[in-house]
Amino acid sequence: MAEAFKFELVSPERLLVSEQVESVVIPGAEGEMTxxxxxxxxxxTIKxxxxxxxxxxxxEDRYVVFGGFADILPSGCTLLAESAVHVNDIDRADLARRIQDAKEDAADAKDDVAxxxxxxxxxxxxxxxxxxLPA
Structure with a gap:
């Protein structure tokens, strides 16, 4: 059995997870990391x-996150998400709205960097x- 450590997943709305875990796979900005x-x-940063x-x-549990950052230490990991929800509670309409907003942001960008x-x-x-959400 792998050694356990403290993991917390926090969104602005609430604390989703605070428990001893064996591992966490997070979607880091440079790729997934365990x-x-x-x-x-x-x-x-988290994508x-x-x-x-x-x-x-x-x-094993899965959560959808929409950005944020993770602080990883030998004794634990805290992931501060911009928004997070259990994968079973994902709202198709909310995800579609976020995609539409991102399309509008890309179309309205003032410069190449944005x-x-x-x-x-x-x-x-x-x-x-x-x-x-496969079709």
Whole structure:
């Protein structure tokens, strides 16, 4: 059995998870990363995606996050999400609204940097939609 560590997933609305876990897979800005006990200290931004939490009991849960950042220490991990919801509670209309907003942001961008950022966020959201809500 893997060593457990403290994991917390926090959104502006509420604390979604606060428990001892074996591992957490987070959608870091540079790609997915698995966090385990005694992980080297690191801080990373989070892109829209799915966080997979494997509890010390062996139970696995998945949460959808829409950006934020994670603070990882050898003793634990705290993920502060801009918005988060359990994967079973994802709202198709909310995701469609976020995608439409991102399309409008890309179209209304004032310069190439803002347009590139908006297009990247839009691509992340559409990838997430395809993974969660197959047609």
């Amino acid at each position: 966090v385990m006990a005694q992980h080297a200290p690191v801080m990373t 829209p995606g799915v966080v997979t939490v494997k509890a010390a009991s062996g139970k 347009r590139s950022r908006a297009e990247q966020f839009l691509a992340q959201l559409t990838t997430l939609e395809g993974a969660l």
